Amino acid sequence: MKDGKSPISRRRFLQTSMAAAAVGAGIQSPLVKGLVPGANAAGSRPDKDITSHYTACDMCFNRCGMIARKKNGVIKKLDPNPNCRKSRGMICAKGNAGIQHVYNPDRLKHPLKRKGKRGEGKWERISWEEALDHTAEQMQKIADEYSRCGIMFTPGVDAQSRFVEMFAEVFGSYNFTNHESLCLLSRNRAYLDTFGEVPTADVLHSRYIIIAGSNPLEAIMTPDTPDLVEARKNGCKVVVLDPRFTKTAALADEWHQIKPGTDMAFFLAMCHEIVKGERFCCPDNTHGYDKFVEHIKDYTPEWAEKECGIPAEDIKRISKEITEAAPRAMVYPGRRSSDYKQSTQIRRAMAIANVLLDNWDRPGGLMATREVGVRGWDYSPPFYPENPPDRADADQVPGLFSDIGSFQLLREAIIKQEPYPIRGWFSFKTNFLQTGANRQKTIKMLENIDFFVNIDIMMSDTAWYADIVLPGNSFLEREDPVTALQGSSACACAFLRDPVIDNMFESRPPLWILQELAKRMDLEEHFDFTMDEYREAQLRDLEGALEIMRQDGIYFNPSQAYGIYAGDPLKTLSGVKEIYNQRYEQWGIEPMPVYNPPQMPDKDEFRLIVGRPAYFTQSRTNNELLTEFMEENTLHMNPDAAQRLGLEDGDLVEVESSSGKGRLRLEIDGGIEKQTVYMVTGFGSLSPQMSQIYQKGASIAEIQEDAYDEICANMAMHETFVNVRKVS
Numbered sequence: 001m002k003d004g005k006s007p008i009s010r011r012r013f014l015q016t017s018m019a020a021a022a023v024g025a026g027i028q029s030p031l032v033k034g035l036v037p038g039a040n041a042a043g044s045r046p047d048k049d050i051t052s053h054y055t056a057c058d059m060c061f062n063r064c065g066m067i068a069r070k071k072n073g074v075i076k077k078l079d080p081n082p083n084c085r086k087s088r089g090m091i092c093a094k095g096n097a098g099i100q101h102v103y104n105p106d107r108l109k110h111p112l113k114r115k116g117k118r119g120e121g122k123w124e125r126i127s128w129e130e131a132l133d134h135t136a137e138q139m140q141k142i143a144d145e146y147s148r149c150g151i152m153f154t155p156g157v158d159a160q161s162r163f164v165e166m167f168a169e170v171f172g173s174y175n176f177t178n179h180e181s182l183c184l185l186s187r188n189r190a191y192l193d194t195f196g197e198v199p200t201a202d203v204l205h206s207r208y209i210i211i212a213g214s215n216p217l218e219a220i221m222t223p224d225t226p227d228l229v230e231a232r233k234n235g236c237k238v239v240v241l242d243p244r245f246t247k248t249a250a251l252a253d254e255w256h257q258i259k260p261g262t263d264m265a266f267f268l269a270m271c272h273e274i275v276k277g278e279r280f281c282c283p284d285n286t287h288g289y290d291k292f293v294e295h296i297k298d299y300t301p302e303w304a305e306k307e308c309g310i311p312a313e314d315i316k317r318i319s320k321e322i323t324e325a326a327p328r329a330m331v332y333p334g335r336r337s338s339d340y341k342q343s344t345q346i347r348r349a350m351a352i353a354n355v356l357l358d359n360w361d362r363p364g365g366l367m368a369t370r371e372v373g374v375r376g377w378d379y380s381p382p383f384y385p386e387n388p389p390d391r392a393d394a395d396q397v398p399g400l401f402s403d404i405g406s407f408q409l410l411r412e413a414i415i416k417q418e419p420y421p422i423r424g425w426f427s428f429k430t431n432f433l434q435t436g437a438n439r440q441k442t443i444k445m446l447e448n449i450d451f452f453v454n455i456d457i458m459m460s461d462t463a464w465y466a467d468i469v470l471p472g473n474s475f476l477e478r479e480d481p482v483t484a485l486q487g488s489s490a491c492a493c494a495f496l497r498d499p500v501i502d503n504m505f506e507s508r509p510p511l512w513i514l515q516e517l518a519k520r521m522d523l524e525e526h527f528d529f530t531m532d533e534y535r536e537a538q539l540r541d542l543e544g545a546l547e548i549m550r551q552d553g554i555y556f557n558p559s560q561a562y563g564i565y566a567g568d569p570l571k572t573l574s575g576v577k578e579i580y581n582q583r584y585e586q587w588g589i590e591p592m593p594v595y596n597p598p599q600m601p602d603k604d605e606f607r608l609i610v611g612r613p614a615y616f617t618q619s620r621t622n623n624e625l626l627t628e629f630m631e632e633n634t635l636h637m638n639p640d641a642a643q644r645l646g647l648e649d650g651d652l653v654e655v656e657s658s659s660g661k662g663r664l665r666l667e668i669d670g671g672i673e674k675q676t677v678y679m680v681t682g683f684g685s686l687s688p689q690m691s692q693i694y695q696k697g698a699s700i701a702e703i704q705e706d707a708y709d710e711i712c713a714n715m716a717m718h719e720t721f722v723n724v725r726k727v728s
């Protein structure tokens with residue numbers, strides 16, 4: 001590390017990550033054993049100087065089981081934990097590159113205080129003592145001058161984010177939000193409002209899967225990604241609807257290039273066909289079946305063809321085939337649904353199709369929440385009578401999640417300083433300046449923020465705009481609480497992390513930072529616990545689980561997988577599956593999905609959509625082992641469209657929306673719909689300290705317009721229309 005280079009060579013990294021990617025394809029591949037000698041791998045390496053440490057990957061939210069190999073105090077390699085059924089004994093390329101996450105020369109090394117203007121990049125090194133004193137003082141000042149709700153808290157996906165949530169509550173702010181309003185809330189809304197909870201998908205045992213608005217072969221989800229490959233081998237039919245020819249489309253039996261934003265037409269027509277076929281009949285355990293039959297009368301496949309571009313004959317055939325395979329069949333619920341203003345209703349149409357397939361709580365269908373047994377920590381946050389009555393983003397959309405709200409609505413509230421002032425921002429492990437649509441608006445929001453503290457592992461674009469930047473430690477340096485995980489039929493499991501190496505530089509864990517702040521704000525009593533005490537409370541109902549975690553790196557609860565409800569009422573208002581949603585009726589919105597064509601780009605415009613490559617997580621692109629796969633992002637465009645504009649592959653183009661613009665190279669892509677363009681997230685960095693991505697490609701957040709779902713205010717990224725022109 002002395003020369004600033006990582007201790008693993010790139011060539012060796014590529015070899016190992018390829019091997020691991022191959023492992024992902026098969027479930028009990030001999031490669032797993034090749035990578036990890038011995039089932040219980042701890043201590044079984046031939047080189048006696050190498051020690052092995054169980055952990056869980058944190059390069060994305062999947063948290064695949066992992067074993068870190070350490071020699072002379074340095075992590076040399078990350079291997080999959082073969083005991084981890086959730087990840088099917090796999091880690092992906094990003095997981096392998098976790099080593100560069102820890103040993104990245106761009107890591108933040110000590111606390112920093114801004115000296116110049118925001119974004120100017122003038123920093124002063126300060127001690128932790130000064131950083132914590134100053135942060136506590138500023139937060140207290142805002143609480144005193146405005147209210148405790150005057151600070152917005154935004155933690156990212158992390159085993160310790162719960163502590164930030166607790167801190168926000170104890171401090172007294174309701175203005176808490178996280179990545180979820182950029183990600184999956186409209187999907188969650190749709191499934192909660194249909195089945196009473198958000199299911200996992202039993203991909204492995206399914207016989208027919210329609211995947212729409214999801215790309216699990218690149219947007220990796222465990223165990224769904226390896227399970228999809230396995231299910232396909234076992235004869236499961238896979239049908240993909242995507243405006244792009246993705247890797248999932250390549251695996252599928254059928255790919256249909258659907259017109260963006262029209263999925264609801266396809267699924268309503270599919271429901272029409274299923275109902276017409278009368279193979280399925282479920283009036284007993286559903287609410288509103290008869291009304292729905294009437295509702296979809298005119299949503300015929302012939303009608304849908306005109307909207308979504310998929311031939312009526314195909315819609316009829318697919319509907320018949322999937323009904324024959326039901327109940328071991330599904331419309332895959334997917335995950336990210338931050339697409340359209342109507343995403344909740346689009347996903348509702350997909351959820352209702354699942355109702356008609358009668359796959360709820362059954363093998364090969366949608367699985368209900370299983371018992372893991374990890375419990376919470378009991379605490380009682382103080383009540384602050386002087387606080388405003390509610391969140392600043394309350395009441396603006398009917399189906400807002402009251403615990404999470406919406407980043408975009410909070411941003412709006414801060415810009416307007418309505419209904420009350422929010423003057424502070426506490427952020428941990430999120431990068432809204434790269435992941436929140438309309439970056440300039442986020443920068444504008446900062447004009448009204450008096451104090452912004454950011455905890456990151458690197459100088460992200462968001463950290464670059466902070467007043468105080470605190471260096472967080474990485475997952476391999478951490479002592480983390482127990483995390484419970486669900487992974488379809490694969491598992492209901494739990495794991496924890498112990499440090500593999502000491503904190504590098506002056507980096508610190510979130511809990512320590514929060515405890516230090518609590519001490520300085522007279523909130524100490526609420527954070528007066530050790531990690532051991534916390535874990536003990538979490539595991540109070542799981543005797544022996546800790547030992548099992550230590551021995552295998554993971555604990556499985558062999559809890560019931562199917563038939564969990566067994567005739568008991570669902571958690572919906574009616575106690576049954578709600579095709580007709582009663583609460584929507586109360587809210588004054590359509591209780592059943594009504595098709596409205598999406599807003600379309602003008603003749604000379606394109607719709608800009610997002611999606612992921614397999615080798616980056618969100619904006620976490622600043623990793624030398626991964627930029628090897630893609631040095632900068634490109635704008636994908638259909639060849640006919642490019643020809644019309646006189647553009648050639650590799651041309652430098654400017655992409656402009658009403659929000660902003662960016663310059664990047666054109667990539668001609670025969671697999672993308674004609675009026676749609678696509679680019680990868682996480683480039684065009686503002687922060688020069690992100691050395692791999694600074695001045696590389698363009699930031700999509702700069703170009704995306706500020707749209708959100710009409711029901712729950714989840715971000716709607718595909719409502720962005722752009723012009724593209726050649727830069728001469």
Ligand SMILES: Nc1nc2c(c(=O)[nH]1)N[C@H]1C(S)=C(S)[C@@H](COP(=O)(O)OP(=O)(O)OC[C@H]3O[C@@H](n4cnc5c(=O)[nH]c(N)nc54)[C@H](O)[C@@H]3O)O[C@H]1N2
Pocket residue numbers: 156157179180182183184336338428429430431432434435436437455456457458460471472473474475610611612617618619620681700701717
């Ligand atoms: N354009 C576009 N926008 C999107 C998406 C998209 O596909 N395209 N996807 C959306 C989705 S689905 C989601 S979930 C959100 C995600 O939105 P974010 O949560 O904002 O995304 P990340 O890029 O994961 O940001 C994580 C930040 O945490 C830092 N970090 C990583 N590890 C650690 C650590 O151990 N400690 C600390 N303190 N910091 C760490 C990283 O450096 C990075 O700055 O983005 C949404 N926004």
Ligand SMILES: Nc1nc2c(c(=O)[nH]1)N[C@H]1C(S)=C(S)[C@@H](COP(=O)(O)OP(=O)(O)OC[C@H]3O[C@@H](n4cnc5c(=O)[nH]c(N)nc54)[C@H](O)[C@@H]3O)O[C@H]1N2
Pocket residue numbers: 060061183184211212213214215216218219220221241242243244246258259260261262263334335336337339609610611612613614615616617618718
């Ligand atoms: N490698 C990698 N894996 C990841 C992540 C990552 O950043 N990188 N992030 C993780 C996270 S936080 C999430 S939320 C999940 C997201 O996983 P997914 O939900 O699978 O999300 P995306 O990759 O955004 O895939 C969405 C797909 O929908 C397509 N699409 C766009 N518009 C439409 C439309 O109107 N109709 C249809 N039918 N399709 C459309 C896009 O082209 C894209 O292929 O991935 C997780 N896994």
Ligand code: SF4
Pocket residue numbers: 057058059060061062063064087090091092093094095096220221222
């Ligand atoms: S999918 Fe890849 S990056 Fe995500 S947790 Fe698993 S190994 Fe890590």
Ligand SMILES: [Mo]
Pocket residue numbers: 182183184336
């Ligand atoms: Mo996400």
